[in-house]
Amino acid sequence: MGRDKLTRQSLGGSLYNRINEAKVLMVGAGGIGCELLKNLVLTGFGETHIVDLDTIDLSNLNRQFLFRHEHIKKSKALVAKESASRFNPAVKIVAHHANIKDPQFDVEWFKSFDLVFNALDNLEARRHVNRMCLAADRILLDAGTTGWQGSVTVIKKGVSQCYDCNPKEAPKSFPVCTIRTTPSQPIHCIIWAKSYLFTEIFGTSEDDAPELDHSEDQENASEIEKLRKESQALKKIRELIGKETFKKSVFDKVFHEDIDRLRSMEDAWKTRKAPEPLQYDKLVAETTGIASSVAQSDQKEWTLQESFVVFNDSLDRLGKRFQDLKETSNGNSSTPPILTFDKDDEDTLDFVAASANLRSHIFSIDSKSKFDIKQMAGNIIPAIATTNAIVAGIVVLEAFKILRDPPEFDKARSVFLTRLSNSPGVTASESLLPPNPYCPTCSVAQAQLVTDFTRAKLKDIVEGVLKAKLNYSEDFSVSTEAGVIFEPDLEDNLEKKLSELSIGKETFLTVRDEADDCPRTNLILSMIEKSLPADEGAVQLPEAVVIPQRPQAKPEPSMSNGSNATNGTKRKRDATEADLEDAGKMSKKGKVQESGPITIEDDDGAILLD
Numbered sequence: 001m002g003r004d005k006l007t008r009q010s011l012g013g014s015l016y017n018r019i020n021e022a023k024v025l026m027v028g029a030g031g032i033g034c035e036l037l038k039n040l041v042l043t044g045f046g047e048t049h050i051v052d053l054d055t056i057d058l059s060n061l062n063r064q065f066l067f068r069h070e071h072i073k074k075s076k077a078l079v080a081k082e083s084a085s086r087f088n089p090a091v092k093i094v095a096h097h098a099n100i101k102d103p104q105f106d107v108e109w110f111k112s113f114d115l116v117f118n119a120l121d122n123l124e125a126r127r128h129v130n131r132m133c134l135a136a137d138r139i140l141l142d143a144g145t146t147g148w149q150g151s152v153t154v155i156k157k158g159v160s161q162c163y164d165c166n167p168k169e170a171p172k173s174f175p176v177c178t179i180r181t182t183p184s185q186p187i188h189c190i191i192w193a194k195s196y197l198f199t200e201i202f203g204t205s206e207d208d209a210p211e212l213d214h215s216e217d218q219e220n221a222s223e224i225e226k227l228r229k230e231s232q233a234l235k236k237i238r239e240l241i242g243k244e245t246f247k248k249s250v251f252d253k254v255f256h257e258d259i260d261r262l263r264s265m266e267d268a269w270k271t272r273k274a275p276e277p278l279q280y281d282k283l284v285a286e287t288t289g290i291a292s293s294v295a296q297s298d299q300k301e302w303t304l305q306e307s308f309v310v311f312n313d314s315l316d317r318l319g320k321r322f323q324d325l326k327e328t329s330n331g332n333s334s335t336p337p338i339l340t341f342d343k344d345d346e347d348t349l350d351f352v353a354a355s356a357n358l359r360s361h362i363f364s365i366d367s368k369s370k371f372d373i374k375q376m377a378g379n380i381i382p383a384i385a386t387t388n389a390i391v392a393g394i395v396v397l398e399a400f401k402i403l404r405d406p407p408e409f410d411k412a413r414s415v416f417l418t419r420l421s422n423s424p425g426v427t428a429s430e431s432l433l434p435p436n437p438y439c440p441t442c443s444v445a446q447a448q449l450v451t452d453f454t455r456a457k458l459k460d461i462v463e464g465v466l467k468a469k470l471n472y473s474e475d476f477s478v479s480t481e482a483g484v485i486f487e488p489d490l491e492d493n494l495e496k497k498l499s500e501l502s503i504g505k506e507t508f509l510t511v512r513d514e515a516d517d518c519p520r521t522n523l524i525l526s527m528i529e530k531s532l533p534a535d536e537g538a539v540q541l542p543e544a545v546v547i548p549q550r551p552q553a554k555p556e557p558s559m560s561n562g563s564n565a566t567n568g569t570k571r572k573r574d575a576t577e578a579d580l581e582d583a584g585k586m587s588k589k590g591k592v593q594e595s596g597p598i599t600i601e602d603d604d605g606a607i608l609l610d
Ligand SMILES: Nc1ncnc2c1ncn2[C@@H]1O[C@H](COP(=O)(O)OP(=O)(O)OP(=O)(O)O)[C@@H](O)[C@H]1O
Pocket: 027, 028, 029, 030, 031, 032, 033, 051, 052, 053, 054, 059, 060, 076, 098, 099, 100, 101, 119, 120, 121, 122, 125, 380, 383
């Protein structure tokens, strides 16, 4: 009996043949991706391309079953291909060890697929694939999981909601002053250790850390200035790396001198307990007999003395790595050596865990185990293989509906996996909702520009296409994800080449009509690279574009029931339902709330996580 006989029987010959001929793209070969690839290959999808930028880590092996111990440090995409090929040698698998945002994966490339599957773990890459599929007019099946929660959504341009139709919760950040001056929860000390202390000693600068919110800096200008001086002093300590005095200097600076300064701000401690500085020599005396192997006890909360031992030991390890790096990069001043925090890098995790707990002790905050700190610093909740397997199965069932002849879009559903205590089953589903007419990504006009990047300038787009071909008047702006590059008061970029403005074939440009009367909806431009004859324009508009008027002012979302309904008939999903990946991060003690974003409630109160 042929290996595909039963599959053919259960799917029916016509669907089976279409699956056999289908060319699909799977973005992400992690927890969901491994399960999904197995399903695609065993069902007989004719050609599957895999894109993943990462290499295999020890911590992936418990659930990413296409990978084995001997694959650690190898490309996920390539090993996934190798392992899954053995399940069904009749299908073709193509692996790309790359970032899906790389320019080689342009709109034309997306057009070469019948279907696209997202098996990703982050908002940024998902949004990018969403935009690419809209520009290429390809159906995207997005699968996501967070712990026990999961979702599968079918996104078809103009028919169903896209990934951006519901605004997503911005990642949680903390005001700088909370982190640096008045921490009150373990997470504040963990962010301090990871995004301030570690980066100032071994990395670049805290200013770039996404967890730190600088929006209130102006209001606290004098305190921020003092904090800045503290950071500079800490950076100087970097010069002591490798010297006998290094560890004590770091310790004295951040756990003694800086704390003394904070204590002197009496107003800050009127309603809370003032921090207590630590003494290096006293702790040295108290820690004789504690072995550095205590760092391996990752489930228990270390004592102050144990944290001190791990702090010193991890600083030794990191200092040595930093020195080695410096030696190997000697003479190459353009790349100063830096170390970066990685939750799977024991040396960096030990340092962050020990430093966070020392700071927690100073501020009378509960300490956390290294295991808990790994979850919180890595902003992760445990991934659950079963959830991944369920969504990877459901997403293929949705793909069947789309591949039928004729396609059964009306039967396609958004499916959610929940473990809410009052929910009757494991999954819930709803029909696909129509696009949000105010969505900045899909309720817009789209156009493609054929572009010769060797000579195209911004002027060729602004003057040659937008004004000459699409009748934009003077009042409009053009922006990339990085910001505005053209508007009536910003004309300096017109003579610049697109490459100088970091615009490539993977870039989307947004044209916003700023006219007072009847402005048109936003226009999203994507690029097709082509070498064009010198006597022709460097940017061409191959097809006519219709740009409708912008809809009237957006109604205020109703906050009464936590929904943000816009279409009168059906309630739109709220952030928790629609974006489980980002709304639903939980710790072991996490508790899901039924509406609104998800909170972690730990002993120190509730905090929102992205
Ligand atoms: N921009 C991107 N381009 C290509 N692949 C990506 C991109 N962003 C994320 N990925 C991949 O998506 C996959 C998501 O899988 P998963 O959620 O299981 O994460 P993981 O990194 O394997 O696990 P964990 O984060 O729990 O350690 C990862 O393999 C990751 O490398």
